Amino acid sequence: MSLVIHNLHARVVGGQQILRGLNLEIEKGSVHAIMGPNGSGKSTLSKVIAGHPDYEVTAGEVLLDGVNVLGMEPDARSRAGLFLAFQYPVEIPGVSNANFIRAALQARLAAGEELEATEYYGDLYKEMDRLEIPRNFTARSVNEGFSGGEKKRNEVLQMAMLKPAYAILDETDSGLDIDALKVVSAGVNALRGPNLGVLVITHYQRLLDYITPDVVHVLVGGRIVRSAGPELALELEAKGYDWIRDELSEAALAAEPVLA
Amino acid sequence: MSTETLSQLDVDRTRGDFHYPEQHTFDAGSGLSHATVDYISNVKGEPDWIREFRHKALDVFFSKPMPTHWASADLENIIFEKIRYYLANAQRPTRSWDEVPDDVKRTFERLGIPEQERKFLAGVEAQFDSEAVYSNMKKALGDQGVVFVGSTDGLKEHPELFKKWFGKVIPTGDNKFSALNSAVFSGGSFIYVPPGVKVKHPLQAYFRINAENFGQFERTLIIADEGSEVMYMEGCTAPKFETATLHSAVVELVALKGAKIQYVTVQNWSANVFNLVTKRAIAHEEAEVKWIDCNIGSRLTMKYPGVILKGRKARGEVLSIALANNGQHQDTGAKMIHAADETTSNIIAKSISIGKGRSSYRGLVHIPKHLKGCKNNTECDALLINSTSRTDTYPAITVRGSGNSVQHEASVSQVSAEQIFYMQQRGLSEAQAMSLSVNGFVNDLVREFPMEYSVELKRLIDLEMEDSVG
Ligand SMILES: Nc1ncnc2c1ncn2[C@@H]1O[C@H](COP(=O)(O)OP(=O)(O)O)[C@@H](O)[C@H]1O
Numbered sequence: 001m002s003l004v005i006h007n008l009h010a011r012v013v014g015g016q017q018i019l020r021g022l023n024l025e026i027e028k029g030s031v032h033a034i035m036g037p038n039g040s041g042k043s044t045l046s047k048v049i050a051g052h053p054d055y056e057v058t059a060g061e062v063l064l065d066g067v068n069v070l071g072m073e074p075d076a077r078s079r080a081g082l083f084l085a086f087q088y089p090v091e092i093p094g095v096s097n098a099n100f101i102r103a104a105l106q107a108r109l110a111a112g113e114e115l116e117a118t119e120y121y122g123d124l125y126k127e128m129d130r131l132e133i134p135r136n137f138t139a140r141s142v143n144e145g146f147s148g149g150e151k152k153r154n155e156v157l158q159m160a161m162l163k164p165a166y167a168i169l170d171e172t173d174s175g176l177d178i179d180a181l182k183v184v185s186a187g188v189n190a191l192r193g194p195n196l197g198v199l200v201i202t203h204y205q206r207l208l209d210y211i212t213p214d215v216v217h218v219l220v221g222g223r224i225v226r227s228a229g230p231e232l233a234l235e236l237e238a239k240g241y242d243w244i245r246d247e248l249s250e251a252a253l254a255a256e257p258v259l260a
Numbered sequence: 261m262s263t264e265t266l267s268q269l270d271v272d273r274t275r276g277d278f279h280y281p282e283q284h285t286f287d288a289g290s291g292l293s294h295a296t297v298d299y300i301s302n303v304k305g306e307p308d309w310i311r312e313f314r315h316k317a318l319d320v321f322f323s324k325p326m327p328t329h330w331a332s333a334d335l336e337n338i339i340f341e342k343i344r345y346y347l348a349n350a351q352r353p354t355r356s357w358d359e360v361p362d363d364v365k366r367t368f369e370r371l372g373i374p375e376q377e378r379k380f381l382a383g384v385e386a387q388f389d390s391e392a393v394y395s396n397m398k399k400a401l402g403d404q405g406v407v408f409v410g411s412t413d414g415l416k417e418h419p420e421l422f423k424k425w426f427g428k429v430i431p432t433g434d435n436k437f438s439a440l441n442s443a444v445f446s447g448g449s450f451i452y453v454p455p456g457v458k459v460k461h462p463l464q465a466y467f468r469i470n471a472e473n474f475g476q477f478e479r480t481l482i483i484a485d486e487g488s489e490v491m492y493m494e495g496c497t498a499p500k501f502e503t504a505t506l507h508s509a510v511v512e513l514v515a516l517k518g519a520k521i522q523y524v525t526v527q528n529w530s531a532n533v534f535n536l537v538t539k540r541a542i543a544h545e546e547a548e549v550k551w552i553d554c555n556i557g558s559r560l561t562m563k564y565p566g567v568i569l570k571g572r573k574a575r576g577e578v579l580s581i582a583l584a585n586n587g588q589h590q591d592t593g594a595k596m597i598h599a600a601d602e603t604t605s606n607i608i609a610k611s612i613s614i615g616k617g618r619s620s621y622r623g624l625v626h627i628p629k630h631l632k633g634c635k636n637n638t639e640c641d642a643l644l645i646n647s648t649s650r651t652d653t654y655p656a657i658t659v660r661g662s663g664n665s666v667q668h669e670a671s672v673s674q675v676s677a678e679q680i681f682y683m684q685q686r687g688l689s690e691a692q693a694m695s696l697s698v699n700g701f702v703n704d705l706v707r708e709f710p711m712e713y714s715v716e717l718k719r720l721i722d723l724e725m726e727d728s729v730g
């Protein structure tokens with residue numbers, strides 16, 4: 001059981017090519033991290049997997065437990081078990097957090113089935129407590145007027161409530177102070193287990209001190225150029241991304257990648 | 261009607277889109293003339309003053325031009341000669357659903373009316389084409405002197421009250437369509453609430469158009485005597501016919517000293533109905549009138565509920581929601597005419613335009629120079645669901661004099677692709693995501709609505725969004 005990204009090429013609709021033959025396999029129960037310089041295509045990767053309409057896939061496939069999701073609508077991918085914690089969560093005026101999460105859970109039930117309200121609020125409060133989110137949060141509009149930290153906590157809360165099979169966390173650490181980072185990481189770690197595969201996207205190594213990955217990948221120029229254990233993150237932190245760029249010859253960057 | 265046809269009808273997604281074959285005992289025929297007016301007056305057995313009122317109104321209607329110099333040119337597509345102005349089986353409604361003809365009863369059962377009546381209403385009037393077929397009110401209210409009957413019965417049973425207020429809030433010549441209504445009106449409610457009586461549960465009227473090439477012209481008059489309170493709710497539907505249907509009502513409200521009237525509309529006409537309605541209230545000293553006006557359906561709606569604030573400290577409010585889907589134009593708004601000191605008015609209008617749908621807001625707030633201590637607050641917010649949607653605002657605020665305050669806010673926002681994607685990423689379909697945004701947009705207003713109506717409104721918004729995504 002895994003999320004397989006095979007030879008993925010994608011571009012902005014009618015625009016530039018961003019992903020150029022990207023390969024990755026995230027097994028259930030594992031945590032992978034992707035690091036890469038700004039503009040290397042990390043967010044694009046997450047959005048292409050989730051089905052964002054701005055991008056078109058020009059080659060390759062994305063298999064969720066063997067099922068190619070590329071022909072599916074974004075909502076069908078979500079219900080199939082894919083979760084994306086956004087780098088920039090969107091504000092939805094007038095829609096309360098409680099109603100939003102409830103609607104998302106309701107969308108997973110068969111027609112005619114109703115979400116049980118008491119049970120729902122029980123679960124919601126439990127997860128909110130874990131993420132140190134105050135109760136008045138439920139009545140506030142989704143992400144509206146939230147601080148950066150509140151938005152990221154909300155992403156992790158939604159992930160906890162929706163119980164995905166695979167979760168992609170796009171720079172969930174950005175904009176967090178150290179205390180918030182600890183709370184959010186603890187929230188993610190609590191969800192780790194044999195039924196969840198995680199892909200953590202980050203620009204900095206700091207997050208990986210709290211969420212220890214099994215494998216670290218480096219994304220440059222729209223493909224994975226190196227994969228290794230957690231020590232790779234430390235090496236990158238010490239030497240910077242230029243080190244990787246220097247190591248890769250122009251030719252290697254231009255050629256099809258050899259890494260699987 | 262065979263059971264087979266019925267079960268086919270049951271799969272229709274919109275609750276109102278079905279109709280039964282029509283069979284009318286009374287039919288004024290197509291086209292409009294003084295003979296049409298006489299036909300209606302004759303079958304109703306009306307007194308001479310009403311007959312004369314109708315004839316004069318018809319002349320006014322003929323003499324007035326279509327208001328296309330400021331309103332939609334689509335009005336030219338109303339073919340008055342093709343419309344039938346009066347269709348009915350009887351002139352008197354029954355007081356029991358058992359006596360309502362089967363197919364008509366089935367219509368209202370499918371619309372959920374008898375059920376709502378049992379659950380939360382103090383009284384119901386159900387109009388089918390030109391006349392009310394059912395009209396009933398809880399006995400206790402009758403004992404308190406409350407009157408809730410159709411306009412035909414109102415005129416017969418309470419001629420003095422009727423004559424005192426009828427046509428006084430909205431003069432025949434107010435506009436071309438108020439003149440048309442005055443000439444051929446039939447149906448609608450007549451309500452009188454005696455001094456001090458507070459009607460706890462809402463009175464409801466349901467207007468149903470079943471016939472094609474037809475015009476419905478109900479006329480409603482509500483008089484709330486001193487210190488009384490009443491809430492009136494109206495709903496309406498029609499099947500989707502190929503040809504245009506006309507609905508042109510006149511609604512007059514009179515709130516005497518210290519009285520409170522709340523008038524709630526959920527308009528869900530099918531997309532071929534021209535809905536051209538004049539609604540106005542007079543609020544006497546310390547009286548309060550609140551219009552809650554939701555326009556979801558119709559091809560073209562033109563409706564600007566108003567309050568004439570006639571007595572000191574009178575209060576008027578219009579809360580409106582308009583949803584214009586592809587092919588629809590919701591031209592709605594509000595009028596507040598301040599005519600006494602310390603009167604206050606509040607207008608909150610929210611419009612949603614989807615696809616090629618168009619919504620317009622027209623507001624009129626008038627506070628003359630000699631008044632003191634008057635206040636108006638106006639807020640119009642528009643939400644666009646995609647780039648071809650259109651919204652316009654035409655506020656006209658005339659405030660003279662210095663002791664008065666007016667606040668006006670307007671906003672236009674758009675449901676972005678990023679919002680839709682975010683919600684879809686959480687598992688909501690595109691239609692569900694749009695519904696949620698729209699519901700979010702109207703949420704603070706809907707909270708002011710009676711419970712049953714907010715549920716109904718949410719259901720209608722969901723249906724509209726499903727349609728728009730296709
Ligand atoms: N929707 C888009 N339209 C135009 N350019 C885009 C779009 N999305 C991404 N890009 C471009 O693709 C490159 C990669 O962006 P992104 O995936 O956001 O990088 P990262 O998340 O690694 O910082 C950048 O040059 C960015 O400007």
Ligand SMILES: [Mg+2]
Nearest residue numbers: 042043087171
């Ligand atoms: Mg990014």
